[in-house]
Amino acid sequence: MTLAKNVYNALEDIVGAKNISDDPAVLDSYRYSLAHTAIHLGPYYDTFTPRGTAVLLPGSTEEVQAIVKLCNKYKIKFKAASTFWSAQGYPSEEDTIQLDMRRMDRVLEIDEKNMFAVIEPGVIGATLQAETMKVGLNTHLPGSGCSCSPLASATSYLGSGPSNLYGGWYYDNLLGVEWVMPTGDLFRIGSLGSGCGWFCGEGPGPSMKGVARGFIGSKGAMGVYTKCALKLFAWPGPEHLPVEGTVPAYKVSLPDNFKAYTVAFPSWKAWADAAYMIWDAGIGYLAHRQYNMFGRDLKYAMVKILTDPTKTLEDLEELLEDPEVRRVTEESKRDFQIVLAGMTPRDIEWQEKAFDEILARTGGWKVEAMNEPEINKWMLLYLIRLGHKNLNLVFGGSYDGCFGFLGAIDFGTSNAEEAAQFKKEWEKQGAIVEAGGDCMMGPIGGQGGGGTGLWENFTCFDPYDKESVEGTLEFFDACTEFGLKRGWGVGMEKWNSQNRGSDGRTTPKEERDRIHLSAPQPSMFRYQHKVREALNPNDLGDAYYETLEDS
Amino acid sequence: MALEDFAAEMDRCSQCSYCKWIPFDQMKSWRFAKNCPSISYHNFNSYSARGRYAVARSLIGGQSGYSDTVRDIVFTCMTCGSCDVSCKICRYNLEPLEMVRELKFRLVQDGQGLDAHKAVVESLNKEQNTMLQPKAGRGEWADGLDVPRLPSEKAGVLFHAGCRFSYDQNLQATARAAVLLLKSAGVDVGIMGEREVCCGGRVYSMGYKDEFTRFAQANIQAWARAGVKTVVTSCADGYHAFKRLYPQLGSQVEVLHTVEFIARLIKEGKLTFRSQIPMTVTYHDPCHLGRQGEPYVEWDGVEKKIKGQIVVYEPKRPRYNGAWGVYDPPREILRSIPGVELVEMERTREYSWCCGAGGGVREAYPEFSAWTAAERIAEAKATGAEALVSACPWCETNFSDAISALGEPMQVYDIVDLVQKAMVQGGEGK
Numbered sequence: 001m002t003l004a005k006n007v008y009n010a011l012e013d014i015v016g017a018k019n020i021s022d023d024p025a026v027l028d029s030y031r032y033s034l035a036h037t038a039i040h041l042g043p044y045y046d047t048f049t050p051r052g053t054a055v056l057l058p059g060s061t062e063e064v065q066a067i068v069k070l071c072n073k074y075k076i077k078f079k080a081a082s083t084f085w086s087a088q089g090y091p092s093e094e095d096t097i098q099l100d101m102r103r104m105d106r107v108l109e110i111d112e113k114n115m116f117a118v119i120e121p122g123v124i125g126a127t128l129q130a131e132t133m134k135v136g137l138n139t140h141l142p143g144s145g146c147s148c149s150p151l152a153s154a155t156s157y158l159g160s161g162p163s164n165l166y167g168g169w170y171y172d173n174l175l176g177v178e179w180v181m182p183t184g185d186l187f188r189i190g191s192l193g194s195g196c197g198w199f200c201g202e203g204p205g206p207s208m209k210g211v212a213r214g215f216i217g218s219k220g221a222m223g224v225y226t227k228c229a230l231k232l233f234a235w236p237g238p239e240h241l242p243v244e245g246t247v248p249a250y251k252v253s254l255p256d257n258f259k260a261y262t263v264a265f266p267s268w269k270a271w272a273d274a275a276y277m278i279w280d281a282g283i284g285y286l287a288h289r290q291y292n293m294f295g296r297d298l299k300y301a302m303v304k305i306l307t308d309p310t311k312t313l314e315d316l317e318e319l320l321e322d323p324e325v326r327r328v329t330e331e332s333k334r335d336f337q338i339v340l341a342g343m344t345p346r347d348i349e350w351q352e353k354a355f356d357e358i359l360a361r362t363g364g365w366k367v368e369a370m371n372e373p374e375i376n377k378w379m380l381l382y383l384i385r386l387g388h389k390n391l392n393l394v395f396g397g398s399y400d401g402c403f404g405f406l407g408a409i410d411f412g413t414s415n416a417e418e419a420a421q422f423k424k425e426w427e428k429q430g431a432i433v434e435a436g437g438d439c440m441m442g443p444i445g446g447q448g449g450g451g452t453g454l455w456e457n458f459t460c461f462d463p464y465d466k467e468s469v470e471g472t473l474e475f476f477d478a479c480t481e482f483g484l485k486r487g488w489g490v491g492m493e494k495w496n497s498q499n500r501g502s503d504g505r506t507t508p509k510e511e512r513d514r515i516h517l518s519a520p521q522p523s524m525f526r527y528q529h530k531v532r533e534a535l536n537p538n539d540l541g542d543a544y545y546e547t548l549e550d551s
Numbered sequence: 552m553a554l555e556d557f558a559a560e561m562d563r564c565s566q567c568s569y570c571k572w573i574p575f576d577q578m579k580s581w582r583f584a585k586n587c588p589s590i591s592y593h594n595f596n597s598y599s600a601r602g603r604y605a606v607a608r609s610l611i612g613g614q615s616g617y618s619d620t621v622r623d624i625v626f627t628c629m630t631c632g633s634c635d636v637s638c639k640i641c642r643y644n645l646e647p648l649e650m651v652r653e654l655k656f657r658l659v660q661d662g663q664g665l666d667a668h669k670a671v672v673e674s675l676n677k678e679q680n681t682m683l684q685p686k687a688g689r690g691e692w693a694d695g696l697d698v699p700r701l702p703s704e705k706a707g708v709l710f711h712a713g714c715r716f717s718y719d720q721n722l723q724a725t726a727r728a729a730v731l732l733l734k735s736a737g738v739d740v741g742i743m744g745e746r747e748v749c750c751g752g753r754v755y756s757m758g759y760k761d762e763f764t765r766f767a768q769a770n771i772q773a774w775a776r777a778g779v780k781t782v783v784t785s786c787a788d789g790y791h792a793f794k795r796l797y798p799q800l801g802s803q804v805e806v807l808h809t810v811e812f813i814a815r816l817i818k819e820g821k822l823t824f825r826s827q828i829p830m831t832v833t834y835h836d837p838c839h840l841g842r843q844g845e846p847y848v849e850w851d852g853v854e855k856k857i858k859g860q861i862v863v864y865e866p867k868r869p870r871y872n873g874a875w876g877v878y879d880p881p882r883e884i885l886r887s888i889p890g891v892e893l894v895e896m897e898r899t900r901e902y903s904w905c906c907g908a909g910g911g912v913r914e915a916y917p918e919f920s921a922w923t924a925a926e927r928i929a930e931a932k933a934t935g936a937e938a939l940v941s942a943c944p945w946c947e948t949n950f951s952d953a954i955s956a957l958g959e960p961m962q963v964y965d966i967v968d969l970v971q972k973a974m975v976q977g978g979e980g981k
Contacts, residue, residue, distance in 0.1 A: 019594070024615035025624065026595055029602035036565060057594050083568060084596070102594050107581050126575040127584045134580075146575050147568055240579045247874050247901050248640045250576040298858070309874045313643045314867035317857055387575025390567040390641035395861040397563030397644070427859065434858040462860045464562040 003053040003097075007074050011056060011097075014066045019057035019103070027051045030098045032087040034504050035463035036398050039087045040495035042476075042502065043398065043461070045469040049090040049504045052079070052098040059103045061178060061186070061226040068224065068540075069184035071097065077540045080224040082121040082149035088157070088219045088496070092506045092542035099224065101149075107131050108227065111198070115232045116175055118198050121151045121225065126387060128230075130240075138235035140167035143288075143443070143454075145389025155225040157217040160454050162288035162337075162383055164443040165278070167233050171213065175201045175229035179212055182223040182536035187212075198229035211535075214528050214545055219499075221541030222532070236343050243381065246309040248388070251377035257342035259352065260380040262291075262370035263359060264335040268413035270362040271334050275409045275444040275453075277358040278338070283351040285341035286383055287444045292335065293392060293399075293458045295435020296420070300328045300369065306391070307378045313394070328369040335367060336444055339383050395433050398463040400472070401456025402479040404492025409445055412455040415488060416440050419457055422482055423475075431471020433460040456492050499543045506543045516548040526550060554611055554657045557650045559854075561608040563862070564645060570600035570634035573902040583897040583930050586633040588905055588923040597624045600634035600647035607654050617663050625651075625658050626665055627919060629912050630756045631838040631905035632873070639872035644854075644862045648843075655758030655910075667915035668757045675762060679748040682718040690745030692716060692723040698730055699741035702777035706741025708733070709779045711793070713786035714749050715944040721951070722944050728971040729785045729809050735974075736821040738812070740783070743773070750784075752792030752839070757911035764800065767792070771802045785809040785967055787837035787943035788909075790844060790877075798847040808840055809967055810942050814880035817887050824973040827890035832964070833936035834881055834893060835927060835950070836903040837943035842873030873901030881942050881966055888973045894934040896927075904930060906946035913949060924953035928961055938962040940969060 003011075003022055012020050021027075032039075034047040053076075058064045064080075071078045080099035081089025091098055105122030112135045119128060125146035128139050142153040143161040150170060153159040155177060159170020167173065176192030176199070189212060192198055194205035201209045212222065237254055245251040265271040278284050294302040301319040305311040311319075319325050340355060342348020359365060370379060382388055392399045403419045405412035416438065424437025435458075442455035459475065462468040476493035483491045498515040501507040507515075516525040525548035532539070532547050572578070573586040585591045590599035597606050597620075606624055609615040628651050635648035658664065664672075671681050678686040690700075692712060699706045710733065716726035733740040751766035774782065782804050784790050793806040816822040836842075848869035855865045878900045885893045898904045907913065907923025928950060931939045939961055941947055950963045 021595060021597075021620065023618055023620040025606045025609050025618065025621045026597045028609035028615055029595065029597040029605040031605070032566060033562065035562065055595060084566065085568075100594070100596065123581070124572070124584075126572070126578045127581040130578045130584070131581050147572065241576070243576050247574065247636065247872060250574065252576075312863075312867060312870050313861060314863045314865075316861065316863070381576055385576050385578075387578075388641055390565060390569055393565040393567070394641055394643065395858075396856075397565055397862070430859045433860045460860060462563070462856070462862060464559040465860070468860050 007070070007076070008054065010070055011054065011067060014063050014070070015056050015058055019059065020054060022054040024051070026055055030055050030090060030100070032090045033463060034087065035469050039400060040492055041497040041500055043400065043463065043469045043472055044502050045466045047502070047504050049087055050092065050094045050096070052091040052094065052096045055098045055100055057100050057103045061180065064099070064180045064224050064226055065184050065186060067097070067099065068180055068182070071540055072183055072538050075538055075540070077542065079220050079542065080121070081220055082152040083124060083147060085144050085148050087500060088544055092500055092544070104226065110135060110137070112137065114199050116198060116229045117232055118227060118229045119151055120227055121149055123150060124148060125150050126385065129385065132232055133235050133237065133241070134239045136235050137232040138167070139230060139232055140164070140170055140173055141386045142170060145386045147389065150230055151225060151228050154230055155213060155217065155228055156219050160443060162290065162386065162443055163286040165284045165287045165445065170230070171217070173231040174209060175199055175231060177201065177209065177212065177225055178227035180224040180226055182540055211531055214531070215524055219544035221543070221545035222536055234343060236341055241381065241385065245378070249307050249309045249378060250381055251374065252381040253377055254380060257345065257348045258380060259340045259348070260337070260376055260383060262332060262335055262337050262367040262379070263364050264332045264367050265362060265364040268334060268416055270364060271336070272409045272413040274358050274362045274364050277361065279445060281354045281358065283340060283354050285339045287336060287338040288383065289336040289441050289444070289455070290383065291337065293439060293441040295433065295458070296333055296438040297329060297436030300332060301325050303370070303375060307375050328367065332367045337379065337383055339380065392458065395460040396462035396468070399458050399460045400476070400493060402459050402476055402491050402493040403455070403457045403483060403488065404495070405453065405455040405488070407452060409453045412440070412442070412453050415486070416455070418486070422479070423457055423459070426475045426478065429471060431461060431468050432475060435460070498546060512543060513548060516546060522548055552653060554607060554653045557607065557653060558611070560645050560650055561604045564601055564604040566601050568599065568601060569637045569640060570647060572637060573633070573898055574637055574640050577902055579897045586637055586898070586902060586904065588629060588631070588907060588919070588926070589627045592919050592922055593627065598627060600638060600651065603628065603651050603654060604647065607650065617658070617661070622658065622663055622665065625654050626910070627912060627916055628655070629905050629907065629910035629923070631909050632843050633902065633905065635871070636842050636873040636901045639870070643870070656760045659758035664758060665911070665915045668759070668911050671757065671911070671914055672754055672759050672762055675749055675754055675766070680714040680718065681749055681753050682714045684718045687745070689717050689747055692726055693730070693742055693744055696727055696730060696742070698734060700744045701741045701779065702773070704741060705778065707739040708741070708781045708783055709774065709777070710740050710742050711750070711782055711784040711789055712742065712747060713784060713789040713944065715948065716786060717747065719944065719948065722947065722965070725944070725965045725967050726785060729967045732822065732967065732971060732974070733783065733812065736816045746773070750789040750792040752788040752796065753911070755792065755796065756909060763796070767797050767800050771797060771800060774804055779804055781805040781807065783807045783809055783812050785942065785944070785965065787840035787844070788945060791839035794844065795847045798849070808844070808877055808942065810881040810884060811877060813970055814883045817884060822970070822974065824887070824889055826973050826975060828888055828969060828973050829890040830938055831892045831894055831936045832885060832938045832940045833896050833931050833934045834885060835906065835931070835939055835941040835946055836878060836900055837941055837946050838903065838905050838909060840942055841876040841878055841903055842901045844876040845871050845873070846875070876901060884966060884970060885940065888969060891969065894936050896930045896934055898930065906941070906949045908945040908949040913945070920949060921953050921956060924949045925957060928953055928957065928959060931961060932959070938964055940964045940966050942966045
């Protein structure tokens with residue numbers, strides 16, 4: 001669909017000729033393949049999100065406001081995205097203007113004393129972390145890694161990641177927000193709205209964080225967040241990470257107040273007990289079951305490849321035959337990674353003692369192969385910077401998570417083995433990577449006494465292979481059926497199917513209504529419908545802000 | 552290969568945007584975190600490797616056609632390879648740099664080349680150089696230089712000056728110094744003089760593969776006729792062409808950059824320094840010497856899958872990810888020069904920022920090229936260095952031009968100039 005010339009010209013007047021394009025080739029670089037990752041609705045072979053009508057690169061809040069007001073004037077849908085990790089950031093309909101927030105990428109302020117940073121949408125986790133480390137602070141990073149926008153994660157999605165343990169989920173960390181509402185009006189959320197600065201997301205000032213975000217984030221469907229403040233936490237390390245090693249096997253040596261371990265347990269119950277005890281003891285800087293994303297059978301062999309710059313995936317099969325690799329693989333079946341960071345020498349000493357005691361009580365152990373210095377230093381850097389998260393896609397180019405145990409840690413551990421065995425049977429059919437069934441990965445908990453875990457079972461496939469894609473879809477359908485039968489609910493593999501359908505476009509209303517009505521709390525979507533009517537009267541977002549009309 | 556041979560990669564590119572940044576592990580600041588000049592300047596996704604995969608897919612699928620915008624998207628790529636390094640932090644089955652090169656080849660094949668590049672190619676075809684200069688003047692840089700002229704005379708080592716050193720009067724002294732350094736160290740070095748022709752590397756990076764092949768074959772044959780066993784060059788573009796591209800056409804000569812040769816001579820005690828050069832310098836890794844300076848490894852294999860859907864290659868495919876480029880010899884040289892203090896920029900070695908001269912960008916997009924150089928100069932300034940040292944005449948020229956335009960006091964040196972200065976009693980160089 002082509003944008004009317006007068007509208008194009010008006011938009012061009014706002015952002016300048018260099019920052020607008022409706023060239024078909026440019027528009028096609030803002031489409032997402034539904035055979036890819038993090039869709040949570042497919043995969044669908046050779047299917048893309050719709051081509052928008054134009055892409056704009058706004059450079060300021062004022063420009064965003066002007067664009068949004070113009071969209072309201074002409075009733076044109078718009079979709080803003082920052083780092084484009086998943087399909088959620090792309091248009092759901094052809095007649096949509098894509099806002100790429102890349103140009104608004106400044107770290108505006110780091111308030112060392114009050115421990116927060118004010119950032120724009122285009123800032124990524126890695127640059128924010130690099131800047132905060134200079135002043136002894138750190139930022140939480142989302143599980144998708146440091147390539148992603150912290151603002152997008154905090155305002156528009158979940159923001160779960162390895163540092164949940166110490167830093168909370170990103171939505172916990174969201175303080176003041178500057179929000180260009182769907183009408184183009186500017187709204188300052190929290191303390192910012194009462195002229196008191198950025199320090200609080202609730203008050204003094206309008207407590208609109210929940211309304212603006214909606215259910216697990218508004219995903220670019222309710223206006224544009226142009227600035228936000230994020231809570232930071234202590235970084236007891238150097239100003240810069242002293243990285244060494246040969247690409248891609250980078251590693252870091254940090255002072256003795258940092259320890260990184262891979263630990264494993266004799267049973268899932270012991271695993272969960274350890275997670276709870278870690279919470280009770282108040283130790284740990286970050287913790288995640290990370291490398292299991294490669295699969296129970298492949299993870300240690302993959303670690304060997306990733307820590308040796310001379311090795312490639314072609315070495316995998318030989319490594320899997322290595323008796324030592326097989327031994328470590330078996331030893332680390334039920335594992336997770338943890339980084340302890342002591343704020344003082346006594347602190348790290350206490351944390352180490354407490355952690356050893358937890359291992360003793362649960363029968364857990366440190367996987368010694370992961371303490372080998374070169375591997376340990378690699379693991380430490382990997383977990384702190386989260387700069388290798390595209391390893392999610394290392395095997396064939398695509399992955400998606402299935403099952404997705406969102407809840408108490410016990411929920412995940414109680415069912416992990418059954419889900420793994422279910423997947424293992426499907427792996428034999430060849431459409432997905434044969435990795436041992438258990439590819440469950442995720443944090444060991446969110447903030448608050450053990451809190452919430454989120455485990456997804458990674459399923460890797462080849463987006464270029466029709467049989468692989470369609471076989472994966474068949475498997476995901478089976479996962480949903482199995483999950484429902486087992487009382488686990490609909491798994492992560494279908495999380496977005498109420499927003500976007502198999503053609504890459506908005507899910508038909510009847511289907512959305514059916515899904516929302518069958519949700520445990522449909523009233524929430526009715527409430528969001530009223531919010532949408534009030535704040536987005538021309539409905540210029542998409543179905544990622546989930547609504548349900550009163551019946 | 553054809554562009555269509557990259558169809559699988561176009562689908563397997565996971566659109567993660569790692570190609571827009573230096574390796575995340577290496578980030579030290581917000582200011583110097585970006586890696587690709589093209590996306591950094593133009594900002595639309597299309598100007599990154601992930602975007603170019605999408606654009607290529609759209610073109611070969613017929614969803615879009617050629618336009619001025621598409622030509623800009625393709626030809627503003629400097630083929631610096633920084634995207635390739637960052638992509639391969641996590642991926643083992645994508646070759647974004649190769650794909651973009653193939654995309655350039657396709658546009659040129661379809662008559663979509665740029666006028667600025669056509670002028671260079673015309674000069675190449677007619678005058679055998681990319682400097683738009685007459686062929687007859689090629690050997691003048693070496694007038695009076697007492698070294699054998701190949702093939703009429705014999706020498707074990709051929710010094711290939713390259714187009715810019717041959718014709719740029721500001722740089723000719725560096726080429727002369729390089730030859731004299733080798734000679735003074737007892738190396739049996741000769742030159743081709745007026746019979747030298749372009750390596751073809753620069754037009755290759757503009758998308759003119761056929762012209763490159765013709766010139767490469769001519770050079771390979773000329774070297775064979777002259778009995779050349781080793782080629783040394785001070786030009787990073789030439790080095791890359793000889794080291795990585797020529798072997799694909801059958802070349803078997805040993806290829807060394809001057810910095811490798813000099814570092815070797817210093818280690819062997821064949822070069823000694825007589826002067827102090829009290830100067831803080833920073834070193835810029837030329838893309839074609841650093842991350843693209845890895846040796847060519849012959850491979851003729853096929854894709855296969857293991858464990859159901861893991862994409863691998865049979866036999867094991869060589870991996871070019873910048874791990875084994877030429878990074879240490881220039882640093883060893885600089886550290887060995889008395890008085891020189893080497894300080895590093897934030898983006899260094901395999902994740903260096905490009906000088907802006909590559910891929911035909913200097914010729915076709917001078918403003919963008921100058922901006923790219925200015926970015927690097929800002930980074931060099933941030934180190935506190937007085938001088939920016941490199942090992943490529945294209946880098947040196949682009950930096951010198953940008954520094955003049957900016958009015959910056961930063962000095963620019965080819966590493967050979969510093970070596971020569973330190974070798975001469977009293978510190979006189981050039």
